[in-house]
Amino acid sequence: xxxxxxxxxxxxxxxxxxxxxxxxxxxxxxxxxxxxxxxxxxxxxxxxxxxxxxxxxxxxxxxxxxxxxxxxxxxxxxxxxxxxxxxxxxxxxxxxxxxxxxxxxxxxxxxxx
Amino acid sequence: xxxxxxxxxxxxxxxxxxxxxxxxxxxxxxxxxxxxxxxxxxxxxxxxxxxxxxxxxxxxxxxxxxxxxxxxxxxxxxxxxxxxxxxxxxxxxxxxxxxxxxxxxxxxxxxxxxx
Numbered sequence: 001x002x003x004x005x006x007x008x009x010x011x012x013x014x015x016x017x018x019x020x021x022x023x024x025x026x027x028x029x030x031x032x033x034x035x036x037x038x039x040x041x042x043x044x045x046x047x048x049x050x051x052x053x054x055x056x057x058x059x060x061x062x063x064x065x066x067x068x069x070x071x072x073x074x075x076x077x078x079x080x081x082x083x084x085x086x087x088x089x090x091x092x093x094x095x096x097x098x099x100x101x102x103x104x105x106x107x108x109x110x111x112x113x
Numbered sequence: 114x115x116x117x118x119x120x121x122x123x124x125x126x127x128x129x130x131x132x133x134x135x136x137x138x139x140x141x142x143x144x145x146x147x148x149x150x151x152x153x154x155x156x157x158x159x160x161x162x163x164x165x166x167x168x169x170x171x172x173x174x175x176x177x178x179x180x181x182x183x184x185x186x187x188x189x190x191x192x193x194x195x196x197x198x199x200x201x202x203x204x205x206x207x208x209x210x211x212x213x214x215x216x217x218x219x220x221x222x223x224x225x226x227x228x
Contacts, residue, residue, distance in 0.1 A: 043220040106156035
C-alpha cells in the first residue's frame with residue numbers, strides 16, 4: 001500500500017503552547033486528508049476532512065479555531081493544536097486518500113503537561 | 114449517519130485457537146466495509162475490505178471476513194491464531210455513494226494471543 005508519514009510520533013508540550021503535527025503522503029498525491037483523534041479504549045473519531053487548496057470541513061463539536069488544519073499541497077497536511085491544554089492530550093492520526101482508498105499515518109501521541 | 118458496533122473489547126486466545134470478531138453496522142444504503150489492524154507501536158494497516166461481489170473476503174495473514182447483508186454484519190475470522198496476531202482490530206464502514214466518503218470506525222477489539 002501507499003505510505004503516509006506522520007511526524008512527530010510523540011510530543012510533550014506545556015499547557016498554553018501550540019503544537020504542529022505533519023502528515024505527508026510519500027508516494028501518491030492525496031487530494032483528501034482526514035484527521036482523527038483516538039481516546040483510550042475508544043474508537044477513532046473523525047475531527048476534520050481537508051481537500052487540497054480549500055478549507056477543512058470540521059465535524060460537529062470540533063473547535064476549528066483550536067485545531068487548525070492546513071492542506072496546502074497534494075502531499076502535505078498539518079494539524080496545529082493551539083493553546084493546548086491537558087484535555088487535548090490524545091492520539092492523533094491522519095489519513096490520506098488519492099481516490100477511493102485511504103492510508104493511515106502512524107499517529108502522534110500528544111501529551112500536554 | 115452510519116455507525117459500527119464491535120461486541121468484544123478484549124479477547125484472549127491461546128495460539129492455534131480459532132478467532133471470530135464480531136462487527137455490526139447500521140446504514141440504510143450500500144456500504145464498503147473494512148477491517149484494520151494496529152500492531153503495538155505501529156500504525157493502522159488494512160487487513161481486508163469488501164466493496165462488492167463475493168461476500169466472503171480473504172485478506173492478508175490468513176484473515177477472512179464474511180459480509181452478511183441481512184444481518185448487517187462483517188465478522189472477522191481466522192482459523193488458527195498466532196502470537197504475532199496480538200493487536201487491536203478495528204471494523205470500519207463507509208457509504209458507497211461515490212467519491213471518498215467518511216469512514217466510521219468501531220471501538221476496536223484488543224486481541225491477545227498467549228503462546
